[in-house]
Amino acid sequence: xxxxxxxxxxxxxxxxxxxxxxxxxxxxxxxxxxxxxxxxxxxxxxxxxxxxxxxxxxxxxxxxxxxxxxxxxxxxxxxxxxxxxxxxxxxxxxxxxxxxxxxxxxxxxxxxxxxxxxxxxxxxxxxxxxxxxxxxxxxxxxxxxxxxxxxxxxxxxxxxxxxxxxxxxxxxxxxxxxxxxxxxxxxxxxxxxxxxxxxxxxxxxxxxxxxxxxxxxxxxxxxxxxxxxxxxxxxxxxxxxxxxxxxxxxxxxxxxxxxxxxxxxxxxxxxxxxxxxxxxxxxxxxxxxxxxxxxxxxxxxxxxxxxxxxxxxxxxxxxxx
Numbered sequence: 001x002x003x004x005x006x007x008x009x010x011x012x013x014x015x016x017x018x019x020x021x022x023x024x025x026x027x028x029x030x031x032x033x034x035x036x037x038x039x040x041x042x043x044x045x046x047x048x049x050x051x052x053x054x055x056x057x058x059x060x061x062x063x064x065x066x067x068x069x070x071x072x073x074x075x076x077x078x079x080x081x082x083x084x085x086x087x088x089x090x091x092x093x094x095x096x097x098x099x100x101x102x103x104x105x106x107x108x109x110x111x112x113x114x115x116x117x118x119x120x121x122x123x124x125x126x127x128x129x130x131x132x133x134x135x136x137x138x139x140x141x142x143x144x145x146x147x148x149x150x151x152x153x154x155x156x157x158x159x160x161x162x163x164x165x166x167x168x169x170x171x172x173x174x175x176x177x178x179x180x181x182x183x184x185x186x187x188x189x190x191x192x193x194x195x196x197x198x199x200x201x202x203x204x205x206x207x208x209x210x211x212x213x214x215x216x217x218x219x220x221x222x223x224x225x226x227x228x229x230x231x232x233x234x235x236x237x238x239x240x241x242x243x244x245x246x247x248x249x250x251x252x253x254x255x256x257x258x259x260x261x262x263x264x265x266x267x268x269x270x271x272x273x274x275x276x277x278x279x280x281x282x283x284x285x286x287x288x289x290x291x292x293x294x295x296x297x298x299x300x301x302x303x304x305x306x307x308x309x310x311x312x313x314x315x316x317x318x319x320x321x
Contacts, residue, residue, distance in 0.1 A: 025050060041313045055294045056303075060310035062266040062292070063098065063233050064318065071232035072100045072225055076247060078238030079107035082178070083122045084301040087115060089308050091181045098311055099187070100232075101225045102159075102178055105242040106193035106215075109162055109179065110200065113143055116166050116177035135199030143169075144198075145205040151214035152207075157221050158191035158214035188225065190218035192246045223250035230262035236282045237270045238300055244269075244281040251286050268294040270303050 029049040034042050047053035066073050075090065082104075093099045104112070114121035117139060128134035143165065151161035163183030166174050174180045182189030193215040195201060195208055226234070226247070236243055254262060267287055269278035274295055283293035296303060 040309055041317070044310055044313065052296055052298075055296055056307055056310060058292075059233075059266065059268050059294050059296070060307060060314050063311045064314035066232045066266070067098055067315075068318065069231055071230070072228050073098060073233045074101040074103065074222075074225055074229070074235070075099050076103040076234070076236045076239055076243035077108055078105055078240070078243065079111050080238040081300050081304070082108055082111040082115070084299075086300060086304055087112070087176050087178055089305055090178055091175075093308055093311070094178075094181050094185055094187050096312075096315075098308075098315070101187060101222070102182060102189045103218075103222050103243055103246065104159075104178070104189070104191055105239055106191060106198040106200075109144060109158070109191045109193075110140060110198055112177050112179050113162065113166065114140055116171040116174050116180060117143065119173040119176070135202050137199070138203075141200040141203035141205055144200045145203065145207065145211075148210045148214045149207060151217065152210040155217070156214070157188070157218035158193065158211070159189040159218055160221075161214065162191065163189060188221050190222045191215060192218060192222070192242055194242060219246065219250070222246065223253050226250040227254040227258060227262070229254070229265045231264060232262075233266045233268070234282065234286075235268050235270065236278050237304060239278070240271070240273075240275040241277055244277040248281040248286070263290045266292045266294070268296060270296050270298070270300065270307070272297065272299050 031048045032046040034046045038046075044057065047057070063073050077090075081090075090099065090102065094102070111121045114137075123134065123137075125134055144162070147162040147165045148158055150156070150165065151158050154161065156164075159179050159182060163177065163179035163181070166177045166180040167183055171177070171180075179189045179191075181187070191214070193211055195211060200206055201211075229251075234247060236247065251262075265287070267282050269282050271278065274297055279295060283295050287293040296307075
């Protein structure tokens with residue numbers, strides 16, 4: 001009988017030196033706390049040079065660079081951005097020439113009008129759905145469906161007709177309307193509607209033909225801006241389906257007409273939940289090869305003012321040079 005084989009110990013590990021290892025985080029990348037009362041520029045520069053903090057600075061710089069070269073900076077928004085109270089911020093950037101086009105879905109137009117008309121918006125859906133009153137505001141339906149009818153009749157886009165109607169009606173809070181701001185400033189504000197998704201479609205004043213015609217006109221207006229996106233920026237905020245799909249189709253049309261252009265541009269999706277279509281149709285596919293796409297996750301009411309203020313600081317810093 002042969003003797004039992006001696007048990008082998010574990011193989012020795014192969015170690016390496018910490019000094020030779022690749023590091024993703026270095027001391028120079030860490031945050032630098034600033035004292036109370038510090039300027040926004042100092043606070044922004046004190047953020048870590050890591051992940052979203054780096055991305056938001058890079059995105060702001062891309063917007064500043066695009067406008068310095070007179071390139072397009074387009075913002076696509078879902079209704080939640082308006083409901084979060086950000087219309088004054090967006091209007092301010094339009095007035096300052098930092099945004100060259102706004103695209104919104106049909107629900108965005110609903111909230112845009114209601115703020116202009118009543119200074120308030122966003123009904124409590126749960127109780128209203130229970131008693132059958134949800135979406136039954138007649139002023140909202142009459143005004144938006146009337147704007148769509150006027151747009152189709154006059155050969156205008158939905159957003160253009162809505163903005164014009166808000167100004168002509170001298171609504172008490174017209175300064176809160178993005179559509180009105182676009183009409184006043186000559187900046188395209190387009191409305192992209194999916195029939196059946198908005199409360200005004202439930203009313204007998206709704207015309208599918210008029211809404212479709214007005215929205216299609218706006219798609220072509222938006223696509224014309226996307227054709228000029230080379231060197232520019234497209235931002236998607238709060239739209240998980242409609243605007244990412246609209247942007248992708250507009251880009252496909254542009255590249256078909258212009259032999260693969262635009263190609264070198266920056267995109268970003270800003271939302272509190274990363275979703276498939278924004279990540280795919282805004283951040284990844286359009287920028288593959290030559291562009292740059294960012295996903296920045298956070299609440300609109302915090303992240304968008306942060307980005308917009310960073311853009312303003314970037315513009316001011318260039319002006320001081």
